[in-house]
Amino acid sequence: MSPRIGLDEQTLLRAAAELADEQGFEAVTLASLAQKLHVRSPSLYNHIEGLGALRAKLAFYSLSILYDDLAAAVEGLEGDEAVYALGAAYAAYARRHPGLYEATLRAPDRQENELERVSSEIVGLIVGVLRYYGLEGDAAIHATRGLRSILHGFSSIERSRGFGMALSVEVSQKLLISAFLAGIHVMKQEETGRPNPAAK
Amino acid sequence: MSPRIGLDEQTLLRAAAELADEQGFEAVTLASLAQKLHVRSPSLYNHIEGLGALRAKLAFYSLSILYDDLAAAVEGLEGDEAVYALGAAYAAYARRHPGLYEATLRAPDRQENELERVSSEIVGLIVGVLRYYGLEGDAAIHATRGLRSILHGFSSIERSRGFGMALSVEVSQKLLISAFLAGIHVMKQEETGRPNPAAK
DNA sequence: TTGCCAAAACTAATGGCATTAGTTATTATA
DNA sequence: TATAATAACTAATGCCATTAGTTTTGGCAA
Numbered sequence: 059m060s061p062r063i064g065l066d067e068q069t070l071l072r073a074a075a076e077l078a079d080e081q082g083f084e085a086v087t088l089a090s091l092a093q094k095l096h097v098r099s100p101s102l103y104n105h106i107e108g109l110g111a112l113r114a115k116l117a118f119y120s121l122s123i124l125y126d127d128l129a130a131a132v133e134g135l136e137g138d139e140a141v142y143a144l145g146a147a148y149a150a151y152a153r154r155h156p157g158l159y160e161a162t163l164r165a166p167d168r169q170e171n172e173l174e175r176v177s178s179e180i181v182g183l184i185v186g187v188l189r190y191y192g193l194e195g196d197a198a199i200h201a202t203r204g205l206r207s208i209l210h211g212f213s214s215i216e217r218s219r220g221f222g223m224a225l226s227v228e229v230s231q232k233l234l235i236s237a238f239l240a241g242i243h244v245m246k247q248e249e250t251g252r253p254n255p256a257a258k
Numbered sequence: 259m260s261p262r263i264g265l266d267e268q269t270l271l272r273a274a275a276e277l278a279d280e281q282g283f284e285a286v287t288l289a290s291l292a293q294k295l296h297v298r299s300p301s302l303y304n305h306i307e308g309l310g311a312l313r314a315k316l317a318f319y320s321l322s323i324l325y326d327d328l329a330a331a332v333e334g335l336e337g338d339e340a341v342y343a344l345g346a347a348y349a350a351y352a353r354r355h356p357g358l359y360e361a362t363l364r365a366p367d368r369q370e371n372e373l374e375r376v377s378s379e380i381v382g383l384i385v386g387v388l389r390y391y392g393l394e395g396d397a398a399i400h401a402t403r404g405l406r407s408i409l410h411g412f413s414s415i416e417r418s419r420g421f422g423m424a425l426s427v428e429v430s431q432k433l434l435i436s437a438f439l440a441g442i443h444v445m446k447q448e449e450t451g452r453p454n455p456a457a458k
Numbered sequence: 459t460t461g462c463c464a465a466a467a468c469t470a471a472t473g474g475c476a477t478t479a480g481t482t483a484t485t486a487t488a
Numbered sequence: 489t490a491t492a493a494t495a496a497c498t499a500a501t502g503c504c505a506t507t508a509g510t511t512t513t514g515g516c517a518a
Contacts, residue, residue, distance in 0.1 A: 062483085062484055062485070062494095062495055062496070063495085063496080064495085065495080065496090087474095087475070087476085088475080088476065088477090089474075089475060089476085097495095097496070097497095098496070098497065098498080099475085099476075099477090100476090100477075100478080100479095100496080100497075100498085101495070101496045101497070103477080103478085104494075104495055104496070105495090108476075108477070109475095109476065109477090163414075163418070167419070177420075196425055196429075199423050199425050199430075200425070200429065200430045200433045200434075201433075203412075203415075203421055203427075203430045203434070204430065204433065204434035204437060206411070206415060206420070207407075207408060207411035207412040207415055207434060208407060208408060208411055208434075209411070210411045210414060210415060211406070211407035211408055211409070211410045211411020211412065211414065212403075212407040212411065214363075214410060214411065214414060215403075215406060215407055215410060218363070219367070220377075220406070221403055223399050225396055225399050225400070227403075229396075229400065230399070230400045230403045230404065233400045233401075233404065233441070233445070234400075234403070234404035234407060234408075234438075234441075236441060236444075237404060237437060237438050237440065237441020237442065237444070237445070238434075238437050238438070238441065239441075240437065240440040240441045240443075240444050241433070241434075241436060241437020241438065241439075241440045241441060242437065244436075244437070244440050245433070245437070262465095262466060262467075262512085262513055262514070263466085263467080264466085265466080265467090287504070287505085288504080288505065288506090289503075289504060289505085297466095297467070297468095298467070298468065298469080299504085299505075299506090300467080300468075300469085300505090300506075300507080301466070301467045301468070303506080303507085304465070304466055304467070305466090308505075308506070309504095309505065309506090459518100460517100460518085461516100461517090461518085462515100462516090462517085462518095463513105463514105463515095463516095463517105464513105464514100464515095464516105465512100465513090465514100466511100466512085466513080466514100467510100467511085467512080467513095468509100468510075468511065468512085469508105469509090469510075469511090470507105470508085470509085470510095471506100471507085471508080471509100472505105472506085472507080472508100473504105473505095473506090473507105474503105474504085474505090474506105475502100475503085475504080475505105476501105476502090476503090476504105477500100477501085477502090477503105478499105478500085478501080478502105479498105479499085479500080479501100480497100480498090480499085480500100481496100481497075481498075481499095482495100482496085482497070482498095483494100483495090483496085483497090484493105484494090484495080484496095485492105485493090485494090485495095486491100486492090486493085486494100487490100487491085487492085487493100488489100488490085488491075488492095
């Protein structure tokens with residue numbers, strides 16, 4: 059009927075992303091992708107080196123979009139406002155792209171250099187936002203780990219429908235972040251020569 | 259050679275758990291499990307209803323152990339001490355049983371009643387620990403969601419080798435929890451008629 | 459002790475998947 | 489217009505889960 063459809067890697071990734079978000083990450087197979095593109099599955103090997111490579115590139119594709127979303131969200135903001143914006147954008151991404159978000163979690167040990175790089179860039183964005191609080195050395199690393207844990211943990215549980223109660227998840231996330239910020243302020247005070255008797 | 263080995267579901271689950279922790283959740287297949295048990299894979303169907311059921315029961319098995327670990331850890335403690343103990347036990351479980359921990363994340367939509375129940379029991383444990391802080395209504399739910407997010411998010415990132423820097427993860431987790439507790443105290447104050455001008 | 463039967467484990471077969479080898483045919487370009 | 493690169497194809501292999509149907513065993517009742 060129509061040989062030479064003109065596929066390329068970008069087309070494959072976009073189609074795979076749709077499959078992931080509509081039917082879940084599990085549904086992304088070479089067979090289903092080939093069907094969606096009206097092609098036989100061996101034809102896909104002309105554009106990508108198998109299922110493993112597809113998944114790795116899908117994770118990269120996903121993290122790239124996430125990075126862009128996060129960067130746009132914090133653009134021009136700083137301090138608490140930037141942290142809240144970052145959290146909202148992160149959660150929104152995971153909600154809008156559940157399958158792509160899952161793809162980032164299934165990434166095969168970031169041996170892949172590309173993956174490594176974009177992951178670092180996202181961490182760098184978080185570090186940049188937290189720089190405002192002037193934490194030194196180890197404290198900055200601990201804080202970054204903490205915020206990453208909060209962002210991922212919250213979205214991950216939300217995605218798996220882990221929050222049963224009918225109560226705003228946006229409010230929950232905002233409160234969690236504000237708790238984190240309260241902790242940052244305490245850390246900061248203790249660092250500056252502890253003029254603070256700390257909590258009981 | 260030796261027909262009638264005498265398998266049962268518990269034996270299958272224990273072997274599957276070993277496979278998961280030693281070689282990763284992906285490695286748990288009926289084929290690999292059968293090989294480990296010196297049996298042909300169709301024989302497994304005498305004891306479990308296929309791969310899906312095996313995975314679901316493995317998730318249940320995992321959460322049951324996690325529940326026991328957490329319950330033992332908070333036994334006799336309350337307040338901040340209980341929360342720290344809970345966090346340490348949670349992280350220790352995820353470290354000691356990476357494959358089993360992953361199994362809980364891959365659980366097929368907790369349609370399974372058993373799974374639903376043990377998940378609720380774990381949430382109940384967290385609710386119990388947070389009850390000490392006397393939060394009312396929605397605040398209690400938000401706090402529970404927050405602590406769950408922290409525990410899961412941290413362990414999840416640690417498991418995927420997401421924390422690159424050579425800096426104690428135990429300290430990171432403890433600081434994160436202390437930040438959370440600082441936030442709880444602030445929430446509590448605001449709830450009690452706001453004698454607190456809140457952060458800027 | 460003997461014989462029976464429930465069920466544990468088996469072999470054989472099916473279908474879906476990823477992957478490889480080798481073929482056809484189209485498109486760009488020389 | 490002819491050729492070379494390559495997109496897409498068919499055919500075939502091997503692994504996996506699963507089902508059907510068979511063999512064999514071990515406990516239990518007569």
